Amino acid sequence: MGRHLWRLVPFARPYTKRILTGLATNAMARLFDLLPLVLVGQVVDLITPGANGLALAATEPHLFWVYGLAVLGGFLGLALCQSASDYALDSMAQMVRHDIRGRLYEHIQRLDVAFFEERQTGDIMSVVSSDVDTLENFFADVSTSIVRLVITFTGTYAVLFWLDWRLALLLLAPLPFAVAAVRFFAKRVQPRYRQARRAVAAINSIIENNLQGIGVIQAYTAEGPQAERVLAQSAEYRDAAIHAAAERARFLPIIYVLAGLSFGTLIALGGWLTFTDQGPSVGDFTSFILLAMRLVLPLFVFGMLINQIQRSEAAAQRIMELLDTEPAIRDRLDAKPLAGRPSCVEFRDVRFDYKGREQIINGVGFALGTGRLIGVVGPTGAGKSTLVKLLLRYYEPDSGQILVDGLPLTGLALESFRRYVGYVSQDPFLFFGPVLDNIRLGSPEASDEDVRRAAEVAGADEFIQGLPQGYQTLVGERGLKLSGGQRQRISLARAILRDPAILLLDEATASVDTRTEEIIQRNMDRLRAGRMILAVAHRLSTVRNADEILVLVDGLVVERGRHEELVRKGGVYAGLWSVQSGEGAPVVQATEQEA
Numbered sequence: 001m002g003r004h005l006w007r008l009v010p011f012a013r014p015y016t017k018r019i020l021t022g023l024a025t026n027a028m029a030r031l032f033d034l035l036p037l038v039l040v041g042q043v044v045d046l047i048t049p050g051a052n053g054l055a056l057a058a059t060e061p062h063l064f065w066v067y068g069l070a071v072l073g074g075f076l077g078l079a080l081c082q083s084a085s086d087y088a089l090d091s092m093a094q095m096v097r098h099d100i101r102g103r104l105y106e107h108i109q110r111l112d113v114a115f116f117e118e119r120q121t122g123d124i125m126s127v128v129s130s131d132v133d134t135l136e137n138f139f140a141d142v143s144t145s146i147v148r149l150v151i152t153f154t155g156t157y158a159v160l161f162w163l164d165w166r167l168a169l170l171l172l173a174p175l176p177f178a179v180a181a182v183r184f185f186a187k188r189v190q191p192r193y194r195q196a197r198r199a200v201a202a203i204n205s206i207i208e209n210n211l212q213g214i215g216v217i218q219a220y221t222a223e224g225p226q227a228e229r230v231l232a233q234s235a236e237y238r239d240a241a242i243h244a245a246a247e248r249a250r251f252l253p254i255i256y257v258l259a260g261l262s263f264g265t266l267i268a269l270g271g272w273l274t275f276t277d278q279g280p281s282v283g284d285f286t287s288f289i290l291l292a293m294r295l296v297l298p299l300f301v302f303g304m305l306i307n308q309i310q311r312s313e314a315a316a317q318r319i320m321e322l323l324d325t326e327p328a329i330r331d332r333l334d335a336k337p338l339a340g341r342p343s344c345v346e347f348r349d350v351r352f353d354y355k356g357r358e359q360i361i362n363g364v365g366f367a368l369g370t371g372r373l374i375g376v377v378g379p380t381g382a383g384k385s386t387l388v389k390l391l392l393r394y395y396e397p398d399s400g401q402i403l404v405d406g407l408p409l410t411g412l413a414l415e416s417f418r419r420y421v422g423y424v425s426q427d428p429f430l431f432f433g434p435v436l437d438n439i440r441l442g443s444p445e446a447s448d449e450d451v452r453r454a455a456e457v458a459g460a461d462e463f464i465q466g467l468p469q470g471y472q473t474l475v476g477e478r479g480l481k482l483s484g485g486q487r488q489r490i491s492l493a494r495a496i497l498r499d500p501a502i503l504l505l506d507e508a509t510a511s512v513d514t515r516t517e518e519i520i521q522r523n524m525d526r527l528r529a530g531r532m533i534l535a536v537a538h539r540l541s542t543v544r545n546a547d548e549i550l551v552l553v554d555g556l557v558v559e560r561g562r563h564e565e566l567v568r569k570g571g572v573y574a575g576l577w578s579v580q581s582g583e584g585a586p587v588v589q590a591t592e593q594e595a
């Protein structure tokens with residue numbers, strides 16, 4: 001067993017009693033299993049004529065009944081012990097699997113956004129599902145098989161030594177060769193399993209990604225090349241598995257030949273010893289042969305076990321890797337919870353680059369207090385969404401500070417801060433389930449009436465009432481499809497319901513029509529009281545009423561002020577405004593002039 005599997009032992013510890021019961025009953029089952037083989041020998045002796053030419057059965061015929069009942073007792077014992085053992089160990093494995101999966105999911109949920117940007121969803125999925133399943137198999141089957149193997153082996157050998165120690169020693173002779181063969185086999189197969197596991201993860205990743213974008217694949221008739229990508233990965237798995245099978249095919253004959261050699265010698269030598277009265281009785285020799293046959297199976301099981309243990313080790317390694325991944329964004333040891341509802345947020349000369357990218361946010365500063373709305377506008381790729389994500393603490397600034405009520409955001413307990421934040425992302429996400437649950441995501445205690453009011457403010461109530469089952473309509477993946485604007489409004493209602501102190505809107509109304517936006521705008525003006533709003537917008541009318549508008553270009557605030565001031569100034573904002581309000585030159589002309 002490798003070191004990764006050992007690290008999973010703590011998951012089994014709470015079930016020690018169940019494991020011990022399972023192992024003990026399994027041990028007893030093995031002994032009951034061997035009992036009939038010994039009894040067969042006794043019956044053979046019972047009917048074999050002795051030195052006086054008479055079989056014992058002639059004088060004690062009732063012994064047939066005794067042996068018959070003893071065999072029946074053996075089977076009954078086997079039945080009871082085996083099923084008790086199976087139940088104890090199987091249920092333990094299910095519990096361990098449940099715990100590992102739960103722990104993994106909880107852990108993954110805490111990992112930061114940057115982690116999910118780097119790892120593919122399918123890859124993570126294959127750890128949570130198939131790797132965890134492999135371990136269930138390990139805890140249920142492999143652990144039982146190990147016990148079965150050890151007990152059958154030691155139990156059988158003990159009886160064999162008792163029957164005839166010379167023949168027993170003879171049987172032991174090929175064991176070192178068998179162990180060497182198993183080890184050799186294991187070493188060669190392990191890399192193949194690792195390769196196969198990697199290939200499975202890659203296949204899952206591609207398929208999951210492609211299914212999400214199936215519409216794009218079909219629109220661009222890219223089915224052929226995409227199928228080839230999947231096939232190429234699948235071929236890697238196939239080849240690794242075939243290689244492993246080839247190794248197994250080479251290993252099996254070695255074991256058979258070794259078993260054949262020792263059996264052949266046993267039959268020849270044992271038969272001769274029995275015949276010449278120098279060895280065991282005919283009955284004992286019969287038992288001996290039957291028991292010895294039982295030893296071959298464990299040898300094969302041993303090979304398969306090594307196989308399974310290696311697979312489990314590879315799965316455990318991937319699970320432990322995930323569990324060992326610490327979120328980059330997490331509470332510091334001395335993190336303080338936010339004392340209460342925050343009333344001001346400040347960016348001080350904040351600079352930030354994504355990994356491998358430069359000059360994303362280049363020294364941004366602003367202060368936002370309760371009751372105020374700051375609008376952020378600027379060309380695409382200027383860093384507007386990044387500003388919002390920094391305030392959400394998806395990422396931390398490389399330099400400069402973000403202060404909440406004068407305290408650095410990085411020093412706050414994450415949860416105590418985020419519970420005061422409402423966030424509507426550029427591409428709002430709806431989970432599969434009723435509209436109601438989607439809005440209630442961050443406020444599980446909210447009443448249906450609260451949800452409806454939030455939806456009203458977000459301009460969503462009317463259309464939700466018109467859905468087939470109103471607030472109970474299933475949406476999200478495989479639910480009813482909604483338009484971009486409808487999804488945005490549900491997402492906005494979700495943020496509003498939270499009654500956040502800080503409302504972050506990233507193009508929150510970009511997909512709704514102007515009339516609906518006007519309604520939402522009016523509601524927002526009411527909402528502004530008692531909270532801070534940071535709103536990113538391309539459509540300038542959205543932030544027209546902002547207390548301050550930041551014009552962001554290449555991660556720098558190049559202009560700031562109220563709408564009227566900026567228009568008067570005649571700079572970047574004024575240029576954008578004149579185009580959007582239709583006062584300036586049409587876009588096409590402008591492009592031609594630039595050209």
Ligand SMILES: Nc1ncnc2c1ncn2[C@@H]1O[C@H](COP(=O)(O)OP(=O)(O)OP(=O)(O)O)[C@@H](O)[C@H]1O
Pocket residue numbers: 117354355357360378379380381382383384385386387426
């Ligand atoms: N997760 C990321 N990793 C690396 N680079 C990123 C990441 N997200 C955004 N970027 C890059 O950072 C820059 C700023 O992106 P951001 O999303 O903040 O722009 P934006 O102003 O919101 O643009 P838009 O108006 O198009 O939404 C872009 O050049 C973008 O390519």
